[in-house]
Amino acid sequence: MIVVTGSTGNIGRPLVEALTEAGESVTAVSRHPVELPRGTRHVTGDLADPHSLEPAFQGADRLFLMAPDPTLPVAEIVKTARAAGIDRIVLLSSQRAQTRDDDPFLKNLEETVTDAFPEWTVLRPGGFASNALLWSGPIRSTRTVQAPFGDVALPPIDPADIAAAAAAALREDTHRGRYYTLNGPEALTPREQVAVIADALGEQIEFIEQTREQAFAQLSQIWPPTVVDKTLDALGTPTVAERTPSPDTELALGRAPRSFSDWVARNLDAFR
Numbered sequence: 001m002i003v004v005t006g007s008t009g010n011i012g013r014p015l016v017e018a019l020t021e022a023g024e025s026v027t028a029v030s031r032h033p034v035e036l037p038r039g040t041r042h043v044t045g046d047l048a049d050p051h052s053l054e055p056a057f058q059g060a061d062r063l064f065l066m067a068p069d070p071t072l073p074v075a076e077i078v079k080t081a082r083a084a085g086i087d088r089i090v091l092l093s094s095q096r097a098q099t100r101d102d103d104p105f106l107k108n109l110e111e112t113v114t115d116a117f118p119e120w121t122v123l124r125p126g127g128f129a130s131n132a133l134l135w136s137g138p139i140r141s142t143r144t145v146q147a148p149f150g151d152v153a154l155p156p157i158d159p160a161d162i163a164a165a166a167a168a169a170l171r172e173d174t175h176r177g178r179y180y181t182l183n184g185p186e187a188l189t190p191r192e193q194v195a196v197i198a199d200a201l202g203e204q205i206e207f208i209e210q211t212r213e214q215a216f217a218q219l220s221q222i223w224p225p226t227v228v229d230k231t232l233d234a235l236g237t238p239t240v241a242e243r244t245p246s247p248d249t250e251l252a253l254g255r256a257p258r259s260f261s262d263w264v265a266r267n268l269d270a271f272r
Helices: 012-021 050-057 074-083 104-116 129-142 159-171 190-202 211-221 225-236 250-255 260-266
Strands: 001-003 026-030 041-044 062-066 088-092 119-125 144-149 177-184 206-210
Touching: 001 012, 012 026, 012 062, 012 159, 026 050, 026 159, 026 225, 026 260, 041 050, 050 074, 062 074, 062 159, 088 104, 088 159, 104 119, 119 211, 129 144, 129 260, 144 190, 144 211, 159 177, 159 250, 177 250, 190 206, 190 260, 206 211, 211 225
Parallel strands: 001 026, 001 062, 026 041, 062 088, 088 119, 119 177, 144 206
Antiparallel strands: none
């Protein structure tokens, strides 16, 4: 049995689908009931309350853990999972754990997990292609996009590829004890990403470059200010590693990662 936390998100949902299609027994954990693939077991649980996860962990031997919030009691979650007999974990971390020294939470998170489980894999994705959905409303209403750092290129990763890497690590022994940096096959600037969306729509989209201050004010409405600061640092002054497509992605997937154009084609209705 495989437990998937964050099962309603843009990684968890395709991961549940991939595992179910592969014939695995899956328990999907979320705070509220959701529609899931036939045969998937759903358990209501909250990562903020590790005791609520005990019914989900019962009878499981593998776990996909999404714990992006520094306030979550990760040590207690890990203790609860191990007590239930879970031996293998795939942790969703972030590329910043490798490239940035300003985020001790990520390093502590990884150490807590890798010290506790005999079998582990750590996934460290960079920026998600799906972050472009933040532009969907303005594109639909005014055919404009406002974003900072218009000419700084980064290789966005398709969340479906993160899910595919997680599925492989949960099912295959060859990924045990590995850290994988995951990103897309090509570095694109925000201006170039908008051009890809415009080309797919067959319409013009105006790109309006924000200052860092303007972007901070906008993003702070949806994310905590500390998260916004770190995100803008990575977007505006990326390291060489953050700018460069990682060979780990193909190793984790067993194939080349999908392009940003592929992601746009599958999600074009969001921008119409």
